[in-house]
Amino acid sequence: MHLSYREWWTLVHGMILGTTFLLAFSGGLAGLYSLRTELVTAEGLQERVRRIKVGTTVMAITAWLTVITGSWIVYPWYRAKSPDSAKSILLASPNTADWHNFGMEWKEHVAWIAPILATTAAALTVYYGAALARNRYLRNLVIWFFIGAFVTAGAAGLLGALITKSAPVH
Amino acid sequence: MTELTAERPIDPARVDEPPAGPAAAVILAAGIGVFALGIVTTLSEASTGFADALNWKDSVGPLSGKTIVSSLVFVAAWGALTAYWRRANPALRPIVLTAVVLIALGLVGTFPTFFQIFE
Numbered sequence: 134m135h136l137s138y139r140e141w142w143t144l145v146h147g148m149i150l151g152t153t154f155l156l157a158f159s160g161g162l163a164g165l166y167s168l169r170t171e172l173v174t175a176e177g178l179q180e181r182v183r184r185i186k187v188g189t190t191v192m193a194i195t196a197w198l199t200v201i202t203g204s205w206i207v208y209p210w211y212r213a214k215s216p217d218s219a220k221s222i223l224l225a226s227p228n229t230a231d232w233h234n235f236g237m238e239w240k241e242h243v244a245w246i247a248p249i250l251a252t253t254a255a256a257l258t259v260y261y262g263a264a265l266a267r268n269r270y271l272r273n274l275v276i277w278f279f280i281g282a283f284v285t286a287g288a289a290g291l292l293g294a295l296i297t298k299s300a301p302v303h
Numbered sequence: 304m305t306e307l308t309a310e311r312p313i314d315p316a317r318v319d320e321p322p323a324g325p326a327a328a329v330i331l332a333a334g335i336g337v338f339a340l341g342i343v344t345t346l347s348e349a350s351t352g353f354a355d356a357l358n359w360k361d362s363v364g365p366l367s368g369k370t371i372v373s374s375l376v377f378v379a380a381w382g383a384l385t386a387y388w389r390r391a392n393p394a395l396r397p398i399v400l401t402a403v404v405l406i407a408l409g410l411v412g413t414f415p416t417f418f419q420i421f422e
Contacts, residue, residue, distance in 0.1 A: 204370055209362035235415050242344050242413035245370050246337050246406070249377050253333040257326055264320045271326075274399060278333070281406070 139210050143302050146207050150199040151290055157192035158283045161185060165258075165276050168266045182263050189255040189279070196248035196286060203244060203293075210302045211237070219300035232299050236292045244289035251282035324388030327398045329381055334405030336377025341412020343369045349421035 136144065164185040167173075173181055211219045223233040257275045258265065265272045347354040347365050357368025411417050 200370070204366055205360075205363060208366065212364065213362075234419075238415040238419075239413065241366055242340065242369070243410070245340055245373060246410065246413070249333050249336045249340075249374075250406075252377075253329050256329040260321065260325055260329075268320065270395075274330075274395075278330075285410075 137303060139207075139302050142202065142206050143297065146199060146202040147290070147293055147297070150195050150202065154192060154195040154199060154286060157188050157195060158279065161188035161192055161254075162276065162279060162283075164188060165265070165272060165279065168272060169269075170266045173266070178263055178266055182265070185265075186255075186259050186262070189251070189258045189275075192279075192282070193248065193251040193255040196251040196282060199286070200244050200248055203289075204241065207302060208241060217303075219296070219302050222300040223296070229299055232296050236296050240289045240292040240296070243285050247282045247286035247289065250278050250285065254278035254282060322390060322392040323395050324391040324393060325385050327391075327393050327395055328384035328388050330395070330402045331398050332377055332381035332384055334402030334409075335380040336373055337409030338405040338412075339376040339409070340369065340373035341409035343372050345412045345418040345421060348418040 164181060168178075168181060168185065170178070213220070215221065216225075220233055220237070223229045223237075254275050257271070257278065261268070261271055261275075265275060343353075343357065347357055347369060354365040357365040357372070359371065360367040
């Protein structure tokens with residue numbers, strides 16, 4: 134069992150940061166959805182709001198770290214001009230070229246929407262705090278930004294996994 | 304008591320809700336940031352000169368400029384709008400609608416089937 138330096142970074146980018154993002158999303162979404170004054174006590178509300186603030190902030194930070202490591206560390210290895218780079222391997226065959234021409238081309242751009250939306254959700258959560266429990270419009274707004282961040286990150290992550298399956302970065 | 308520059312009546316049931324200005328700022332900034340990403344992605348495909356201008360790091364290519372520009376646009380818009388709306392209480396719904404339209408347009412701009420039309 135051995136992981137190269139590059140494989141370590143793809144692991145950090147895709148698995149460690151990706152899993153943290155997913156966990157923060159699951160916890161944050163459940164917390165936000167049930168953040169209603171009729172469902173929690175005053176003491177419970179304070180604790181719940183604190184947890185949601187931490188969860189959304191972790192999700193936003195993780196989203197930024199994921200796109201930064203992906204675009205600035207892993208992507209240069211993917212797109213290297215050498216014939217054995219993942220991009221060269223994919224483009225060498227018409228059967229796999231679309232993994233780059235569509236898959237990677239979309240992934241490298243759409244991924245950067247996730248941290249913007251996650252940061253917005255986190256900022257709204259931190260700013261409004263307990264007021265989110267009383268105002269359904271604001272709560273739903275945060276939830277939709279949260280889901281938007283997850284969907285864009287999920288699209289990028291899924292494409293990344295499928296591209297790696299066709300042509301891994303070694 | 305917090306002084307509010309109200310553009311709509313304050314609901315007494317929500318007096319402890321902070322003014323909407325800073326929230327509106329980050330929501331609209333998100334729309335502007337995503338729209339900027341879509342614009343630079345499409346322009347970069349349409350013009351090799353533009354793509355070369357965004358190539359700030361050879362190993363990353365034009366993606367380096369695209370990501371830095373769109374992130375900076377988001378942060379700058381957030382800062383500027385927060386300064387502008389810091390104590391204001393603008394109606395959120397039209398701002399949210401504007402942001403959603405900008406995000407949708409930005410998303411289209413990042414979609415290869417769209418931006419490759421301009422190759």
